[in-house]
Amino acid sequence: MLGYILKRLLLTLPTLLLVSVGVFLFIRLIPGDPALVLLGEGADAASLAGVRADLGLDRPLPVQFLTWLGHAVRGDLGRSIFSGEPVSTLILQHFGLTALLVLTAVTLATLIAITAGLVAAWRQDSAIDLAVVGTATVVLAVPSFWLGLVLLLLFGVKLGWLPFVGYVPFSESGVQAALFLVMPIVTLTITESGVLTRMMRASSIDVLQLDYVTHARAKGLPESTVLIRHVFPNAFAPTLTLVGLTLGHLLGGVAVIETVFTLPGLGRLMVDSVLARDYPVVQGCLLFTAVVYVVVNLLVDLCYPIFDPRVTAR
Amino acid sequence: MNGKIGISLIGVLLLTIVVGLLWMPYDPNAIDLAHSLSSPAAKHWFGTDEFGRDVLSRSMLGARISVLIALGAVGLAISVGTALGVLAGYLRGWTDRLLMMVTDAVLAFPGILLALALMAVLGSSGSSIIFALAIAYTPSVVRVVRGTVLSIREREFIEASRAAGDNAFRTMVRHVLPNIVPPIVVLATSLFGWALLSESALSFLGVGVPPPAPTWGNMLSASRPYMDVASWLSIVPGLCIAGTLLGVNLLGDALRDWLDPRRRS
Numbered sequence: 001m002l003g004y005i006l007k008r009l010l011l012t013l014p015t016l017l018l019v020s021v022g023v024f025l026f027i028r029l030i031p032g033d034p035a036l037v038l039l040g041e042g043a044d045a046a047s048l049a050g051v052r053a054d055l056g057l058d059r060p061l062p063v064q065f066l067t068w069l070g071h072a073v074r075g076d077l078g079r080s081i082f083s084g085e086p087v088s089t090l091i092l093q094h095f096g097l098t099a100l101l102v103l104t105a106v107t108l109a110t111l112i113a114i115t116a117g118l119v120a121a122w123r124q125d126s127a128i129d130l131a132v133v134g135t136a137t138v139v140l141a142v143p144s145f146w147l148g149l150v151l152l153l154l155f156g157v158k159l160g161w162l163p164f165v166g167y168v169p170f171s172e173s174g175v176q177a178a179l180f181l182v183m184p185i186v187t188l189t190i191t192e193s194g195v196l197t198r199m200m201r202a203s204s205i206d207v208l209q210l211d212y213v214t215h216a217r218a219k220g221l222p223e224s225t226v227l228i229r230h231v232f233p234n235a236f237a238p239t240l241t242l243v244g245l246t247l248g249h250l251l252g253g254v255a256v257i258e259t260v261f262t263l264p265g266l267g268r269l270m271v272d273s274v275l276a277r278d279y280p281v282v283q284g285c286l287l288f289t290a291v292v293y294v295v296v297n298l299l300v301d302l303c304y305p306i307f308d309p310r311v312t313a314r
Numbered sequence: 315m316n317g318k319i320g321i322s323l324i325g326v327l328l329l330t331i332v333v334g335l336l337w338m339p340y341d342p343n344a345i346d347l348a349h350s351l352s353s354p355a356a357k358h359w360f361g362t363d364e365f366g367r368d369v370l371s372r373s374m375l376g377a378r379i380s381v382l383i384a385l386g387a388v389g390l391a392i393s394v395g396t397a398l399g400v401l402a403g404y405l406r407g408w409t410d411r412l413l414m415m416v417t418d419a420v421l422a423f424p425g426i427l428l429a430l431a432l433m434a435v436l437g438s439s440g441s442s443i444i445f446a447l448a449i450a451y452t453p454s455v456v457r458v459v460r461g462t463v464l465s466i467r468e469r470e471f472i473e474a475s476r477a478a479g480d481n482a483f484r485t486m487v488r489h490v491l492p493n494i495v496p497p498i499v500v501l502a503t504s505l506f507g508w509a510l511l512s513e514s515a516l517s518f519l520g521v522g523v524p525p526p527a528p529t530w531g532n533m534l535s536a537s538r539p540y541m542d543v544a545s546w547l548s549i550v551p552g553l554c555i556a557g558t559l560l561g562v563n564l565l566g567d568a569l570r571d572w573l574d575p576r577r578r579s
Contacts, residue, residue: 014415014418015415015418015419015422018415018416018418018419019419019422019423021419022419022420022423026431026435029435030434030435137316137560137563137564137567138556138560140559140560140563141507141556141557141559141560141563142552142556142559143511143514143515143534143552143555143556143559145514145515145518145534146534146548146552146555146556149534149537149538149541149548149552150548150552152541153541153542153545153548157541157542158542248422248424249424249425250424251424252423252424252427255426255427255430255519256426256515256518256519259518259519267427270427270430270431271430271519271520274430274431274433274434274521275520275521277434279434282431282434285427286423286427286428286431289423289424289427290419290422290423291422293422293423293424294422
């Protein structure tokens with residue numbers, strides 16, 4: 001077990017290194033003087049010289065990379081061109097909301113997927129199965145932002161049940177904040193449950209055909225016990241991997257949902273920075289989301305042995 | 315059954331594009347402020363937008379642009395990804411290790427954010443979207459192709475090709491490549507759906523194809539301020555995207571079942 005954890009940890013190091021090289025090179029891809037790119041057009045000569053010295057821009061590229069990496073590891077990702085705030089502060093300010101949104105939605109979507117997928121597989125080709133597969137297929141085809149817009153139109157504009165423009169932080173009013181989050185969470189849950197349900201159904205169908213399930217039934221176990229105790233743990237592993245991938249990507253990628261519902265999350269921060277050409281923030285967000293992705297998938301892999309002890313046996 | 319629905323939906327899409335090449339009810343960019351935001355009627359089947367432009371004509375032109383962008387991105391990702399995947403899976407060794415490390419690193423970035431960042435560098439245009447999406451999708455292609463090649467390279471006919479004195483390049487092109495077509499076709503259909511969705515998402519975020527050229531994504535994005543007074547502006551492009559995606563997904567499912575010998579019983 002310890003060997004498995006260590007091996008998995010070691011495997012993430014080259015990925016993280018390459019990710020940081022990529023993010024570092026991102027700024028160099030932009031035509032023009034990197035110092036000017038990082039400080040914006042209006043920068044004065046003194047601060048330009050300061051950044052050049054600080055980042056070692058007159059030194060060879062590998063040295064520049066190590067200098068930048070050294071700063072990044074200590075949490076110094078530079079400052080926003082526009083607000084002048086440290087990029088790390090901005091990221092942490094915006095990440096909380098995104099994490100709350102994504103964690104809630106992915107948890108709900110996973111619960112829906114497990115239930116719907118197991119039941120559909122259990123009664124394969126029945127009316128319930130057709131309904132589940134049909135809904136999942138349609139859901140997969142609906143762009144999340146369109147679904148968000150439709151919900152917003154219906155429950156926000158037409159019926160006026162839920163607030164939809166702007167956001168009130170939890171620190172100010174918990175109830176208000178929760179109300180603002182209902183529609184984004186519902187939208188995300190619906191769109192993410194489609195692919196997870198299909199995955200859960202497919203692997204459950206495979207597992208249901210195995211001999212040990214027949215054996216469990218032959219022992220006279222009730223169907224609910226067979227499904228929950230015997231089918232679920234084995235069928236869940238592929239879905240868990242997919243949950244990890246989804247979670248990792250959504251934590252950075254809910255830009256579209258945050259734009260629809262005007263929520264100040266991490267995705268929105270990144271989009272605004274791209275539109276405003278605030279490159280230090282774009283760079284910081286890229287690095288942060290990639291690291292989050294790697295860490296989330298590491299955690300998922302470490303959870304794997306709980307469901308399938310065979311993975312540590314190698 | 316599902317495959318038939320999928321093919322019909324794709325058929326409607328292709329028909330729309332072909333008809334749009336020959337004839338459109340109005341000039342998609344003709345501004346007619348006297349008839350702005352008029353609801354669907356006999357004169358304008360899908361209504362008009364805030365500039366009085368015909369939504370049906372814009373959706374038809376939008377279909378062409380959106381599909382071309384998605385096809386371009388998928389074509390680029392599939393060709394580059396297949397070449398790299400075959401190399402990694404067939405040659406193994408350091409080529410494989412290096413390529414896997416790079417794909418791992420690229421996959422660590424959320425697709426949309428990576429494309430968004432690349433758009434910031436490349437600037438907003440149709441070709442930048444194709445390029446940005448292709449970069450985001452290539453690693454998945456490399457992954458799938460490599461996995462398939464790994465199982466194929468152990469088969470007898472590969473050994474026979476080697477024994478006959480073929481060099482590595484010839485073996486890869488003549489014997490490995492034809493055998494990985496089925497999974498690539500399935501992957502290409504699902505990537506096409508993703509590309510279409512990402513194009514509309516990027517347009518929605520404001521870094522897509524610049525106006526006045528219509529894509530389904532930027533039509534949807536432009537409809538936001540008029541949602542409560544002119545709901546058809548968001549419903550029409552939304553249905554276009556959803557219908558096409560549904561068609562592509564159903565077709566992909568049918569292809570997978572048809573090409574998978576395990577399920578063809």
